[in-house]
Amino acid sequence: MTTPLPNIAGRHTLRAATGLLLALSACTVGPDWQKPSLSIDLAYNGPVGAVAPSRIAQIAFDPAWWRIFNDPELTSLEERAATSNLDIAIASADFSASQAARRIVAADQYPSSDANASYARERASPNGVLGLLDTTGSQNTATVANGTPEFGPAALPGSSGSSAFDLWQYGFDASWELDLWGRVRREVEAANASVEMSADERRGALVSVQAETASDYFQLRGLQSEIAIAQQNLGLARHSLALTQIRLSNGATTNLDVANAMAQVHAIAATLPPLQQQEAQMVNALSFILGKPPRALTAELATPTPLPPVPPVIPIGFPSELAAQRPDIRAAEAKLHETTAEIGVAVADFYPRITLSGSLDIQALQFGGLDTWASRQYGFGPTISMPLFQGGRLRGTVKLRKVQQKKAAIAYQRTVLQAWREIDDAMTAYNAAQNQRTQLQEAVGQNHIALAAAQSEYAQGAADFLNVLEVQNQMLITQRDLIRATTDTDEALVSLYKALGGGWQTTFPSLRATGAPPKTLSLATD
Incomplete structure (x- = not known):
């Protein structure tokens, strides 16, 4: 019996990738802020002539x-x-x-996520994309005799094209942009x-x-x-x-x-x-x-x-x-x-943007199929976008x-x-x-x-x-x-x-509840 060797190279690769990701996430391009220095000499030589009382x-x-x-x-x-x-x-x-x-x-x-739910009554056109497929064959079969996949339910006797069908779906999706460049x-x-x-x-x-x-x-x-x-x-x-x-x-x-x-x-x-x-x-x-x-x-x-x-x-x-x-x-x-x-x-904006996104949905042709885990569909992975030509x-x-x-x-x-x-x-x-x-x-x-x-x-x-x-x-x-x-x-x-900026306070005064003028103004007269 042979004992499998641990995947040391894979672990090092994962650690290196993780370290690189953390290093990049700490990178911030552009100049860093430096507080400007302020030097003011308020020279006061006193009043000219007689000494002022104040x-x-x-x-x-x-x-x-x-x-x-x-x-x-x-x-x-x-x-x-x-x-x-x-x-x-x-x-x-x-x-x-x-x-x-x-x-x-x-x-x-932070990551953003959305939940969604939908219902649609659909029918595909035989003169559209459906025309590329052979839609003949018995209902609920995966393929027809010549091996062409069937699109939707089979046509009813005496009709052409697929029948209309119900499509139920719910799920959620999430995305997060990795702020690699700050x-x-x-x-x-x-x-x-x-x-x-x-x-x-x-x-x-x-x-x-x-x-x-x-x-x-x-x-x-x-x-x-x-x-x-x-x-x-x-x-x-x-x-x-x-x-x-x-x-x-x-x-x-x-x-x-x-x-x-x-x-x-x-x-x-x-x-x-x-x-x-x-x-x-x-x-x-x-x-x-x-x-x-x-x-x-x-x-x-x-x-x-x-x-x-x-x-x-x-x-x-x-x-x-x-x-x-x-x-x-x-x-x-x-x-x-x-x-x-x-x-x-x-x-x-000159650097690539990497966004992690994923979605998980439950989709079924019948409402009763929405509680079946087999009805799930999902997708996830990174998306990379990089500017190539922006006209300056x-x-x-x-x-x-x-x-x-x-x-x-x-x-x-x-x-x-x-x-x-x-x-x-x-x-x-x-x-x-x-x-x-x-x-x-x-x-x-x-x-x-x-x-x-x-x-x-x-x-x-x-x-x-x-x-x-x-x-x-x-x-x-x-x-x-x-x-x-x-x-x-x-x-x-x-x-x-x-x-001198007198009146500057650490705690700002509380304004009245509405902060708005009175609804009616009563003008006094003589």
């Missing part, structure tokens, strides 16, 4: 930067805007769509980068909405302060008018002073309607940011409050954290990653992807440079606004002294009424400029935190 410091800051103003109404508006703004809702929908697209792409990593892995890598880019764009929308909310709020409070200043000056003008009327009745002056005083009253009163119009528009702007109809916040914001003061120290974080804080830099980096991965996808399409695609990567790299550099410029401009604007505000504060104080002196001298007959008008007009202008400088200071700080 200084910038490179220390960590709270992402909810608006809290430094200690304004409860602003904090409330910011929190509501983050959860109800429609632009953020749209960006969130785009983010969800990118996640769904990534899931579709990732499905190519094409699918590069597609998934690109999809992951696209999801990251969409997430950063959503955070960019959040940062912009938060900055816009604070800016509109400060403009509203500034307008309300201007209205209050105009009303105070209107009271002073009416007091001057009454004084000229008394002096006229005493024969101490002429109608010229009364007319000038009356013109001053109307001129100041004329400044109120445009300011009130702008106030209403800013209320509507804030209502829109919160996803509400016009005038929805009128009652809430009707009571004027002073512009919040800036803190003595303004934390701006560290330059090394800028790339992690600015959503547009993060999105540009993710776009560069995506285009880099897409080069690998294009390169992989593949090379063109690779070139296109490389150009897109180069464009994304340039866009990334531009985004970083733009961020740097915006931060520097915001710091300069913040300090300039502070210095302007300081000078205007001094000017307003001197205007009050000058107006009191001019009114006193006019009442005593020692000065002309034109002096009173000139001083009062100058004080009105200076007070208005002071309010605007204070507004500019707050807005410059908002711009600085927006440029």
Whole structure:
């Protein structure tokens, strides 16, 4: 008795084939992603001239930067805007769509299978392919006398061709592409980068909405302060008018002073309607940011409050954290990653694709035969496809992807440079606004002294009424400029935190349940 030798060569061949397959499956063509370096020096030399009361410091800051103003109404508006703004809702929908697209792409990593079942009533045409066969003979025989295979049931007496028959079938099939060159892995890598880019764009929308909310709020409070200043000056003008009327009745002056005083009253009163119009528009702007109809916040914001003061120290974080804080830099980096991965996808198209496929079906001419294992039919095996001639399409695609990567790299550099410029401009604007505000504060104080002196001298007959008008007009202008400088200071700080990416949070605020505007809008009217 001879003992068969083990098939050592076959085992080595199987192991070698398995090892080669694993090695190939780990192969990924195309360039690998390398995170770009970011070097930014946020140089701050301080204000020019007088020392500003609020200084910038490179220390960590709270992402909810608006809290430094200690304004409860602003904090409330910011929190509501983050959860109800429609632009953020749209960006969130785009983010969800990118996640769904990534899931579709990732499905190519796994085998796909389908189940099927069918029934058909069929009859083959004797004038078609069936004409090549001899269909004569007795029913249910495999061949006829001359050895030609019979197609389907035998013809009925007095007819030609095969009879109609039933065909029952059910089964399943599966296929799986072996990702030998990393094409699918590069597609998934690109999809992951696209999801990251969409997430950063959503955070960019959040940062912009938060900055816009604070800016509109400060403009509203500034307008309300201007209205209050105009009303105070209107009271002073009416007091001057009454004084000229008394002096006229005493024969101490002429109608010229009364007319000038009356013109001053109307001129100041004329400044109120445009300011009130702008106030209403800013209320509507804030209502829109919160996803509400016009005038929805009128009652809430009707009571004027002073512009919040800036803190003595303004934390701006560290330059090394800028790339992690600015959503547009993060999105540009993710776009560069995506285009880099897409080069690998294009390169992989030059290589063969190997797909493993198989099917198992149960087929019978009678329904009762579907439960018989003998009715099975199957097929399995690999399919290899390789491009031979594409008319330059593949090379063109690779070139296109490389150009897109180069464009994304340039866009990334531009985004970083733009961020740097915006931060520097915001710091300069913040300090300039502070210095302007300081000078205007001094000017307003001197205007009050000058107006009191001019009114006193006019009442005593020692000065002309034109002096009173000139001083009062100058004080009105200076007070208005002071309010605007204070507004500019707050807005410059908002711009600085927006440029720094302030508001970026690890946990994104939860949007309202539907993320959609109300079904009906009720417009308030006077």
